[in-house]
Amino acid sequence: GAGVSQSPSNKVTEKGKDVELRCDPISGHTALYWYRQRLGQGLEFLIYFQGNSAPDKSGLPSDRFSAERTGESVSTLTIQRTQQEDSAVYLCASSLEPVSSYNSPLHFGNGTRLTVT
Amino acid sequence: KNQVEQSPQSLIILEGKNCTLQCNYTVSPFSNLRWYKQDTGRGPVSLTIMTFSENTKSNGRYTATLDADTKQSSLHITASQLSDSASYICVVIPTDSWGKLQFGAGTQVVVTP
Numbered sequence: 001g002a003g004v005s006q007s008p009s010n011k012v013t014e015k016g017k018d019v020e021l022r023c024d025p026i027s028g029h030t031a032l033y034w035y036r037q038r039l040g041q042g043l044e045f046l047i048y049f050q051g052n053s054a055p056d057k058s059g060l061p062s063d064r065f066s067a068e069r070t071g072e073s074v075s076t077l078t079i080q081r082t083q084q085e086d087s088a089v090y091l092c093a094s095s096l097e098p099v100s101s102y103n104s105p106l107h108f109g110n111g112t113r114l115t116v117t
Numbered sequence: 118k119n120q121v122e123q124s125p126q127s128l129i130i131l132e133g134k135n136c137t138l139q140c141n142y143t144v145s146p147f148s149n150l151r152w153y154k155q156d157t158g159r160g161p162v163s164l165t166i167m168t169f170s171e172n173t174k175s176n177g178r179y180t181a182t183l184d185a186d187t188k189q190s191s192l193h194i195t196a197s198q199l200s201d202s203a204s205y206i207c208v209v210i211p212t213d214s215w216g217k218l219q220f221g222a223g224t225q226v227v228v229t230p
Binding site: 004033035040041042043044045048056058059091093105106107108109110111 | 166
């Protein structure tokens with residue numbers, strides 16, 4: 001596809017269950033980012049991938065959160081033992097180069113809305 | 118404390134009118150500052166990108182300004198349209214952090230007929 005694709009678009013899960021969120025970046029984009037957006041709040045950085053490596057994982061809120069990227073393409077964000085506080089929209093974005101480059105726009109997917117009941 | 122503060126939090130304007138959104142930041146040093154538009158239920162879409170040395174950047178009816186001395190940026194929307202109803206987000210990219218973009222909380226704009 002032409003843009004960043006995320007799936008599922010919506011996920012409702014029970015507290016304590018594990019969930020996997022998927023992101024398919026734009027083909028050829030080396031940088032991939034995960035953000036969390038709580039209702040009415042700004043985007044919160046979770047993790048950044050350059051290729052398949054994650055040089056910055058400092059945004060992951062707890063050890064229940066993990067992410068991986070394979071083939072310099074698809075990425076999966078996994079949340080184990082979900083809590084109600086995990087309810088948010090999880091946004092994935094990709095860019096051709098690291099976003100510190102002026103000429104590297106960040107392209108966002110439409111997010112996965114996670115609701116933990 | 119958030120390093121990027123936006124104001125107002127929300128505003129309502131009549132179709133055809135102009136409006137200006139403000140962004141104050143403390144991020145320093147930074148490589149570039151961006152404005153994004155986020156429609157409800159969608160991911161943010163880039164409107165403008167400015168380096169620290171640029172003062173203004175336009176994209177159609179959107180014009181962004183940057184004053185690096187006062188650490189302020191603004192986004193001006195000219196002749197607003199109903200489709201401009203969205204959240205507008207100011208983003209500052211620090212030079213020392215490749216992934217930790219600093220996002221403002223956004224200004225929610227509602228354009229009414």
